[in-house]
Amino acid sequence: xxxxxIYTRLADQFGDSIVEFNDESLQRYIRIEPSGWxxxxxxxxxxxxxxxxxxxxxAGVDRxxxxxxxxxxxxxxxxxxxxxxxxxxxxxxxxxxxxSVESVWxxxxxxxxETYDMFGIVFDGHRRLKRLLLxxxxxxxxxxxxxxxxxxxxxxxxxKIKPKKLTP
Amino acid sequence: xxxxxxxEMTLNMGPQHPSTHGVLRLKxxxxxxxxTSVEPVLGYLHRCFEKHAENLEYPGVIPFVxxxxxxxxMNNDHGYALxxxxxxxxxxxxxxxxIRVIFAELQRIASHLVAFGTFGLDVGxxxxxxxAFREREMILDxxxxxxxxxxxxxxxxxxxxxHDIPPGFVEKTYRFxxxxxxxxxEYNDLLTNNKIFIERTADVGMLPRDVAISxxxxxxxxxxxxxxxxxRRDEPYSIYDRFDWKVAVGVDAYGELGDCxxxxxxKILEMQESAKIVRQALDNLPVEGDVHAAIPKKIRPPxxxxxFRSENPRGELGFYIVSDGGTTxxxxxxxxxxxxxxxxxxxxxxxxxxxxVVAILGSLDIVLGEIDR
Amino acid sequence: xxxxxxxxQHIGLASQFWATVLSTIIYAAAVFGxxxxxxxxxxxxxxxxxxxxxDRLGPMRVGWHGFLQTVADTLKLLAKEDIIPRNADRxxxxxxPVVLFVGTYLVFAALxxxxxxxGADLNIGLFYIIAVSSLVVIGIIMAGYSSNNKWSLYGGxxxxxxxxxxxxxxxxxxxxxxxxxxxxxxxxxxxxxxTGIAGLGGILGWNFIQNPFAFIAFFVxxxxxxxxxxxxxxxxxxxxxxxxxxxFTEYSGMRWAFFFLAEYANxxxxxVLGAVVFLGGWNSPIPGDIYVPGIVWLFVxxxxxxxVQIWARWTFPRIRVDQLxxxxxxxxxxxxxxNLIGVGFWLMMSPF
Numbered sequence: 001x002x003x004x005x006i007y008t009r010l011a012d013q014f015g016d017s018i019v020e021f022n023d024e025s026l027q028r029y030i031r032i033e034p035s036g037w038x039x040x041x042x043x044x045x046x047x048x049x050x051x052x053x054x055x056x057x058x059a060g061v062d063r064x065x066x067x068x069x070x071x072x073x074x075x076x077x078x079x080x081x082x083x084x085x086x087x088x089x090x091x092x093x094x095x096x097x098x099x100s101v102e103s104v105w106x107x108x109x110x111x112x113x114e115t116y117d118m119f120g121i122v123f124d125g126h127r128r129l130k131r132l133l134l135x136x137x138x139x140x141x142x143x144x145x146x147x148x149x150x151x152x153x154x155x156x157x158x159x160k161i162k163p164k165k166l167t168p
Numbered sequence: 169x170x171x172x173x174x175x176e177m178t179l180n181m182g183p184q185h186p187s188t189h190g191v192l193r194l195k196x197x198x199x200x201x202x203x204t205s206v207e208p209v210l211g212y213l214h215r216c217f218e219k220h221a222e223n224l225e226y227p228g229v230i231p232f233v234x235x236x237x238x239x240x241x242m243n244n245d246h247g248y249a250l251x252x253x254x255x256x257x258x259x260x261x262x263x264x265x266x267i268r269v270i271f272a273e274l275q276r277i278a279s280h281l282v283a284f285g286t287f288g289l290d291v292g293x294x295x296x297x298x299x300a301f302r303e304r305e306m307i308l309d310x311x312x313x314x315x316x317x318x319x320x321x322x323x324x325x326x327x328x329x330x331h332d333i334p335p336g337f338v339e340k341t342y343r344f345x346x347x348x349x350x351x352x353x354e355y356n357d358l359l360t361n362n363k364i365f366i367e368r369t370a371d372v373g374m375l376p377r378d379v380a381i382s383x384x385x386x387x388x389x390x391x392x393x394x395x396x397x398x399x400r401r402d403e404p405y406s407i408y409d410r411f412d413w414k415v416a417v418g419v420d421a422y423g424e425l426g427d428c429x430x431x432x433x434x435k436i437l438e439m440q441e442s443a444k445i446v447r448q449a450l451d452n453l454p455v456e457g458d459v460h461a462a463i464p465k466k467i468r469p470p471x472x473x474x475x476f477r478s479e480n481p482r483g484e485l486g487f488y489i490v491s492d493g494g495t496t497x498x499x500x501x502x503x504x505x506x507x508x509x510x511x512x513x514x515x516x517x518x519x520x521x522x523x524x525v526v527a528i529l530g531s532l533d534i535v536l537g538e539i540d541r
Numbered sequence: 542x543x544x545x546x547x548x549x550q551h552i553g554l555a556s557q558f559w560a561t562v563l564s565t566i567i568y569a570a571a572v573f574g575x576x577x578x579x580x581x582x583x584x585x586x587x588x589x590x591x592x593x594x595x596d597r598l599g600p601m602r603v604g605w606h607g608f609l610q611t612v613a614d615t616l617k618l619l620a621k622e623d624i625i626p627r628n629a630d631r632x633x634x635x636x637x638p639v640v641l642f643v644g645t646y647l648v649f650a651a652l653x654x655x656x657x658x659x660g661a662d663l664n665i666g667l668f669y670i671i672a673v674s675s676l677v678v679i680g681i682i683m684a685g686y687s688s689n690n691k692w693s694l695y696g697g698x699x700x701x702x703x704x705x706x707x708x709x710x711x712x713x714x715x716x717x718x719x720x721x722x723x724x725x726x727x728x729x730x731x732x733x734x735x736t737g738i739a740g741l742g743g744i745l746g747w748n749f750i751q752n753p754f755a756f757i758a759f760f761v762x763x764x765x766x767x768x769x770x771x772x773x774x775x776x777x778x779x780x781x782x783x784x785x786x787x788x789f790t791e792y793s794g795m796r797w798a799f800f801f802l803a804e805y806a807n808x809x810x811x812x813v814l815g816a817v818v819f820l821g822g823w824n825s826p827i828p829g830d831i832y833v834p835g836i837v838w839l840f841v842x843x844x845x846x847x848x849v850q851i852w853a854r855w856t857f858p859r860i861r862v863d864q865l866x867x868x869x870x871x872x873x874x875x876x877x878x879x880n881l882i883g884v885g886f887w888l889m890m891s892p893f
Contacts, residue, residue, distance in 0.1 A: 082402075
């Protein structure tokens with residue numbers, strides 16, 4: 001099925017959850033409301049003609065303080081039908097909550113933990129949402145654009161490194 | 169005998185342990201020798217690769233990508249370079265494509281040799297490790313004569329390669345292939361068909377195929393569970409569709425599909441297939457072509473986002489690159505195969521003995537550099 | 542040792558008591574010296590043999606082709622800091638290597654080195670050896686328990702189960718030798734293997750080819766003996782890749798050297814017993830050979846078995862603990878019993 005077909009199929013069931021469908025090259029995604037995500041996810045996995053049984057990747061993207069947007073991007077793939085789709089869920093940078101899909105695709109278990117760890121996006125319904133890569137008592141969410149490291153961690157001084165933007 | 173408690177024991181296979189393949193901490197809860205749950209604790213090798221990538225130009229990310237999966241650097245470079253090239257839509261010369269495939273497959277053989285050697289070491293067989301490293305030395309010599317490095321190459325650049333192959337490389341590679349192909353039989357005699365090894369690994373740590381797909385397990389680990397899926401054949405990138413080779417899937421020889429023995433055996437079969445690919449690529453290598461011809465002076469991709477995946481020795485290596493039109497990426501997300509492979513360990517290692525946890529961990533073939541990035 | 546006592550009396554030391562004491566001390570010191578030298582040689586042999594099997598050279602720098610390597614290692618171990626973990630049970634921790642080594646050392650009182658070269662020529666020699674060699678279990682359990690380390694505890698428990706279980710096939714296989722030669726005295730056992738099938742002697746007199754059951758029993762003995770000595774494929778107590786060093790993880794320096802010494806001493810005991818009971822002891826394979834002394838033949842046979850143990854270690858993976866127990870109780874022990882009964886019938890009914 002092409003992306004447009006998948007979009008039509010989704011729109012029939014969940015019209016009010018879908019915000020946007022962008023089918024241009026390098027941009028192809030379907031943007032969905034956070035509240036309807038769990039139902040859409042279950043539908044995407046279980047509908048026999050869609051059958052998205054493989055979640056390839058979950059990525060968090062911080063659009064920056066100016067736009068005040070953060071996104072979670074889900075890249076889905078179907079092993080049976082060999083079609084792909086990308087789902088984006090956007091929300092405000094402060095206190096962004098997304099329903100967790102770890103019970104639908106088990107890959108989401110650790111990928112959601114990592115996204116929480118790096119961005120501070122809270123996944124509601126996750127059984128064990130705690131940090132994955134950083135120590136549990138670390139402060140701050142590193143991959144945010146306005147992240148500043150803490151001064152001390154357990155008495156060890158954390159060095160501040162200024163990112164050097166390479167001039168064009 | 170005040171209060172003799174006989175409940176579960178929490179055992180820590182700490183970050184420093186001879187067989188956790190890096191700095192991985194596993195919290196085991198055991199009831200006697202039987203393990204009831206395994207909880208990996210990660211992050212000991214976290215080096216903030218994704219944050220660094222936002223401050224580097226696109227070509228500058230390649231050495232960092234090398235260091236993620238340090239046993240398969242060429243494949244990492246290849247995956248990232250192809251991901252960026254998809255953004256830019258550039259056409260690389262034929263010669264570059266062939267050389268890239270040769271190096272990627274040689275690196276796959278080298279990585280599987282390490283996996284095979286260390287797996288033998290985990291179950292107690294000391295000698296195959298030395299044999300595997302003897303062959304790997306020859307491959308590393310080939311890499312060193314080309315780009316000067318033995319482990320972290322920074323070789324496959326966006327649009328081309330850093331160096332052309334030196335004279336004498338093709339002959340030396342042919343000699344390596346002639347030396348290597350009979351060695352597979354030696355490995356099979358020593359380890360694959362060894363009764364004790366089979367007792368240790370056959371029917372241990374069963375991974376059913378739907379569990380594997382749901383957890384996102386990819387690569388040889390997925391193929392050992394019977395799923396016939398290989399990105400090089402099913403979503404061909406580069407010039408893999410020009411070669412004649414078979415995808416190695418688990419066999420029903422000594423145990424069932426999805427056990428440790430199959431995860432190990434698929435790697436042995438894959439090494440054979442990779443050797444075939446290298447031979448075919450060498451036979452058809454175009455003699456003319458400049459490896460630096462297509463390297464763009466400034467990489468400034470259009471705005472957008474793209475997810476590109478390639479087949480690493482460990483599985484599906486994905487790069488989700490978001491570009492804002494500048495010379496540095498806005499966001500680089502590396503979907504590491506070993507992270508997803510490791511995620512399944514609680515499911516498959518419960519209810520086995522402590523010695524089996526070691527064998528299962530070895531069969532999943534993880535590299536901490538890639539998991540923690 | 543009788544010879545030593547007679548020697549002392551000959552040179553004028555009239556008192557039997559003092560002659561015995563003096564010769565005991567000299568013999569014990571000589572055995573300890575032999576053990577130390579044997580450990581040196583065996584470790585070097587192991588490193589060289591394993592090196593060559595793994596397509597590399599092994600130690601090459603210290604001395605000619607590295608033969609002083611173990612001497613250097615011993616000096617290093619002597620100079621190491623002796624660390625006792627804070628929460629470890631100090632008394633047991635210190636006693637464990639002692640108990641282990643004593644258990645092994647006591648066996649050497651009755652182990653022959655050649656014709657007449659034996660500490661105590663007991664007429665129940667084999668029985669004493671098998672009994673005393675079980676003391677090592679206590680040493681290993683003490684080491685595992687007192688280290689205050691869960692991994693060591695695992696190693697200690699596994700090892701105790703292993704050694705106790707494999708005593709049975711070892712004992713049963715050695716019993717076959719006893720049945721065939723009708724004596725527990727090791728010296729007499731070797732003498733009885735001088736003539737054999739059709740009175741030809743030489744290699745045909747050796748126990749292991751006298752009847753097919755003894756042949757199988759020899760192999761059962763070598764396998765079970767390797768398990769007794771905690772060598773791969775049965776080296777769970779010190780399974781390197783799982784338990785770091787198993788029961789001996791917390792030991793360093795000279796204490797650890799004792800464990801190491803005891804392991805090689807155990808290997809030697811297994812090899813010499815196998816040579817004496819099954820391979821004809823100090824008899825030469827060529828009948829009527831008087832040129833090569835008996836001690837040389839015994840050492841050659843014992844070193845051959847030691848070599849096989851080293852070879853097996855570097856070839857096979859490790860067996861898991863439950864598979865180990867299965868091998869012992871479901872396979873080796875029934876085969877050993879079957880051999881025993883078979884030998885009994887053979888001896889009663891065969892014309893040889």
